[in-house]
Amino acid sequence: MSQDDPADRETQAGAEEVIRLPAPTAWPIILAFGVVLMAATVVTNIVVGCFGFVILLAGAVGWWHDVFPVDQHEDVALAPEGKRVREIQPRPGQVDHLKVGEAQHRVRLPESIHPYSAGVRGGIAGGVVMAIFAVLHGVLDEDSFWFPVNLLAAVVMPGMADASLEQLKQFNGLALTVCLVVHGLVSVLLGLLYGVILPMLPSRHFLWGAVVLPLMWTGIVGATLGVVNPVLSEYVDWPWFIAAQVAFGLVTGLVVLRSEPIATLQTWPLAERVALEGRRAESEDRS
């Protein structure tokens, strides 16, 4: 223990190896008991609390002496020879590496993809074209530039949802901001999806991108619009809507497909792809 004569300990230390660890101490348990007793005052009696305070104080003072001026510690002797940890034995040459196709691992995945940035760019371009279509519709048919803006904003603006036709045709700053954010976000997200999905489709990417996907999206919107945005579903002009969607699909698909594809990890062996192992090439360099 720490109270040993220093000279004494030195001879001990000379005889066997020791490791210095914090000495066991009763003060934490005493202090904890004091804390809980003090809390118990509320449900018992002031006497309990006073008693708890005394114990807490004793614990605090004792603890102080544990760490001041020097931490109390004890020297623990190393375990006897036979009880020490066994050294770990190397077992070279026992590692199996996974190979592509082994145990029916899937291998049919695209070898190259369009960069995500192309999807984002496509989304922005498509979004702009779509907005032009929507505004054209507003100006030509409804005689208001702001009509489509307000309709879209109604998706998150409860005020717009209750607005009259007149109000829907007037400028509203908040609605414009909301519309820009919603339209921008959705366009970029859809563009990203295009970028990811198009190379995975079997063939005729352009047909998928410009016709099939916009029609599918229109179907989804048609089925849910009444719930998501009742105002828009009331005033929406479906031919214009579909035209705008197809325009979006055309432009986005074009931007995505014209981008330079980049190779994926799929050409690597599976074991390397799943980060089970690094590139073989590198490790061979190393050896």
Added chain:
Amino acid sequence: MASSDITPDASPPRSPFMDWARGWMTTVDHKRLGVMYISSALLFFVVGGLEASAMRAQLSWSQLDLMEPGTFNTLFTMHGTTMVFLVGMPMLFGFANYLIPLMIGSRDLAFPRLNAVGFWIFFFSGCLLYYSSVGGEALYGLAGMPDVGWFAYAPLTAINYSPGNGPDYWLLFVLVGGIGSLATALNVVVTVATMRCEGMTPLRMPLLVWMISVACGLVLIAMPPLSAASIMMLFDRHFGSHFFDTQGGGSAVFWQHLFWFFGHPEVYILVLPGFAIVSEIIPVFSRKAIFGYPMMVAASVCIGVVAMGVWVHHMFTVGLTAGMNSFFAASTMIIAVPTGIKIFNWIGTMYGGRLHLKMPMLCCVAFLFQFLCAGLTGIMLAIAPFDFQLSDSYFVVAHFHFVLIGGLLFAIFGGLYYWFPKATGRMLGEKLGRWHFWLFLIGFNVTFGFMHIPGAMGMPRRIYTYQADRGWEIWNVISSAGVVLQAAGVCCLLVNIIRSARKGAVAGDDPWDAWTLEWATTSPPPEYNFEKPPKVHSRRPLWDLKHPDDTDGAYE
């Protein structure tokens, strides 16, 4: 140090038992404290389980009265409080205490004495809570134990509505226990930040260390508001303040905000250690490195961050604004993304691996399925209008028992089977383990799987009994029957622990052929953990030693 003892042989000889007790009570060794945390948690787990069994007996058929309605109220309050604060959190701190210093190659936690005080405060606060059963002032012949539910909503807890001392015991317990939790959480975070051995960079730490650190960080953020809230409530009850008193200008909803600002992160405080255990076991028993380590780290941190911003999903039925409800519904659904990443990565680790379906791994496989179910019902409940229908029903009860039993508890079982050999030097019996596993697995799914149905049919939680014509009886009796299987399973586990600790097969240093540093010392480890502080070069230091021709360092 300062004084030298002049009469070294003056102390009278003590009995071996006293020496033993003294050894445990004065220890500051993280391994002993870890064992004490886990054993106390197991003890409280049995108590909480008995409380649950009594409730299931009462609910097993319509119009039963096996107990007083007031007793039923204390039972569900004590069951919830016990399982969250006296089982889940001590399990977290137990595993953190035992494993983190070993895994990062240090000799102890940063503040060993603070660690001891953390444990003893937890232990005594648990005693204080249960002391309410004898010390609480009985009113109207009811027990004096807390009976206000584990989230103790205002205004039920106001002195006019709960005049006995029950809520005070609950509030004091939360307040004092919170001090202990804060102390230990702080200790863990500081230890991980400062005590790592040479070469143990943050991105080489075992995932368990990462995830438990995130959980402890959440404790540091979420616990103080709850402590503040319980102090405010005590003031309301005893000193005439009106924080939560609507008639006096306070706000009862304010309590809900404060409580759930703690309460939701608490879910992740509880379940992240489960993730942590699973992330250690699955790679070893798939014989592969963890899939997507950096993603797992990022997802854990992400969960920690997002978990702070979802608490209002417990309050959808309060009548807050549509904007509030939409925001918190969305943030709640977002949590599914990092959690989903984790599930994919665990499966990715198993995919193509050589699976060894030993007990620890079995528990993890069950965890994966059951936690997935819990997550799916969680997404359902995150949709505010859906929650309007099912809030406070048995559907919710079934959901969070899938999280906490199907997820967390199964992970803890796995952890017990995995590290028991390290802590005791002996293996937990595999045969009795399988009995435990299958009995508990079937019992759990019978009880809580079927519990979704009466919930969806509208059975509210916390009711004492119900009318015969609701059609709930059959589902309730099935649920209650499952309890018998679960209890039998837990008995197998306890017998297994006691028996194996004495005469289980000798484990050796590294029984599972594992890769993290705790297996690089003896079982049980010596007081000083490692003779020389270890030095690591990759995420799997023992792999490097075992396969020097194909070390991990080259791939990281």
